Amino acid sequence: MTNQQTEKNLTVGDIGEQGILNEILPLLDAKDAGLGPGDDAGALRVAGGEVVVSVDTIVQDQDFRLVWPSGHEHKAYDIGWKSIAQNVSDINAMGGVPTGAVVSLSMPSDVTLSWAKEFARGIAGAITSLGADRLAILGGDLSRSSEISVTTTVLGECEHGKVLRNGAKSGDLVAVAGRLGSAGAGLALLDALQDSTSWNRAVLRLVEAQCKPVPPLESGPRAAQAGASAMMDISDGLLRDAGRLARASRVSLELDRQALEVFAQRLEPAATLLKADPMEWVLRGGEDFGLLATFPAEAEIPEEFTVIGKVLRTTGRRSTIRLDGKQLDYRNGFDHFG
Incomplete structure (x- = not known):
């Protein structure tokens, strides 16, 4: 069987997340604009410095359930909170401070307005409570879908220089x-x-x-x-x-x-x-x-x-x-x- 035939028969479930990344990252050219994929966040050189960037998606029934097997209801506020928390964590992991974010929310048309407002309050609550004082919501997108899905992109700055995964030395x-x-x-x-x-x-x-x-x-x-x-x-x-x-x-x-x-x-x-x-x-x-x-x-x-x-x-x-x-x-x- 040729490599091409093997690829046609393989599914993403067969090779897992790391296997997918191993296959697709070599196909993406980061050019000479900064740090490409492979760390918690990328980095883009801009006039006067560098901006670190991270994006994450959470999807209903994959990353959260509206009602868990235990009967616990997952609040809209908490979903908004987590959509921010997991992204600012990536900027934090680079030694950076989050400064801006865009949020894309997709949901079925029968989701209540009160749910959407609680979701937004969760975003605001996370920014305040986690101490992300410099983080501004710059915009985003709303879309209709069969389940709730949230994609958040966060930008940040590394005042003390970015810390990567590849610098550990024997004796550290x-x-x-x-x-x-x-x-x-x-x-x-x-x-x-x-x-x-x-x-x-x-x-x-x-x-x-x-x-x-x-x-x-x-x-x-x-x-x-x-x-x-x-x-x-x-x-x-x-x-x-x-x-x-x-x-x-x-x-x-x-x-x-x-x-x-x-x-x-x-x-x-x-x-x-x-x-x-x-x-x-x-x-x-x-x-x-x-x-x-x-x-x-x-x-x-x-x-x-x-x-x-x-x-x-x-x-x-x-x-x-x-x-x-x-x-x-x-x-x-x-x-x-x-």
């Missing part, structure tokens, strides 16, 4: 800022066939972490100023994203289980309810939109970062991620086409 420290596993635990609760009306406050906080994520927006610029050698946001799970950073930097990472236990302890309310291992959410749960960064050993790491490991040389052909010396499969995690 690995650190995280923000939450780990909370959104993953929240998603498991939402998908569980348990009555959400019985959830206590501790459980509801984990559900909110999934529906209304809180990226640590001040931490990206602080990390850049402190000399972070590499950085990205944790959107698809710590292991999967650590693997991306390691491959981009051509290094391996050694993680410390004891350092990660503090995050696992915060997930006990969900772990008890669902009889689950909270460390699995810490390692593989996505959508907390925290930061994964590496710093030179001599750097003064911002206090909100927790050191969870170190960067090692890659001894074989492939970058590896180890937890207390045990090699882990970092390919498992959220995949839009998996």
Whole structure:
């Protein structure tokens, strides 16, 4: 079978998100205008500096459900909030500050006006509550569709220079800022066939972490100023994203289980309810939109970062991620086409 025949028979589900990117990115010419695809945001050179750009889409029944199996209703406010939060997180991961956004909302014609207004209030609420004070909504688009879909493009500036994924060096420290596993635990609760009306406050906080994520927006610029050698946001799970950073930097990472236990302890309310291992959410749960960064050993790491490991040389052909010396499969995690 020829390569062309193989491509005709393959589906995007067969090769997954990373496989799709591997195939299509070489076909797209970034020209000499800045930084092309491959990091959390692109960068475009303009007169007087650079603008970083990121775009994300959330789709009903793929990224959220209006009513979850648990019976929990997903509020329009929270959908508006998350559409902003996940995008400003990408700018944050470059060490940047979000400055402008355009939002495209597609929805069925029977969606109520009150839903649309609550969605808009969620956008405004996220901008205010997350501290994205310089972020202005520049415009967008409305369209009719069979389900609710939101595409948001955010622009930003990197005052301390942009931080990429490919700068980690052997001997650097690995650190995280923000939450780990909370959104993953929240998603498991939402998908569980348990009555959400019985959830206590501790459980509801984990559900909110999934529906209304809180990226640590001040931490990206602080990390850049402190000399972070590499950085990205944790959107698809710590292991999967650590693997991306390691491959981009051509290094391996050694993680410390004891350092990660503090995050696992915060997930006990969900772990008890669902009889689950909270460390699995810490390692593989996505959508907390925290930061994964590496710093030179001599750097003064911002206090909100927790050191969870170190960067090692890659001894074989492939970058590896180890937890207390045990090699882990970092390919498992959220995949839009998996």
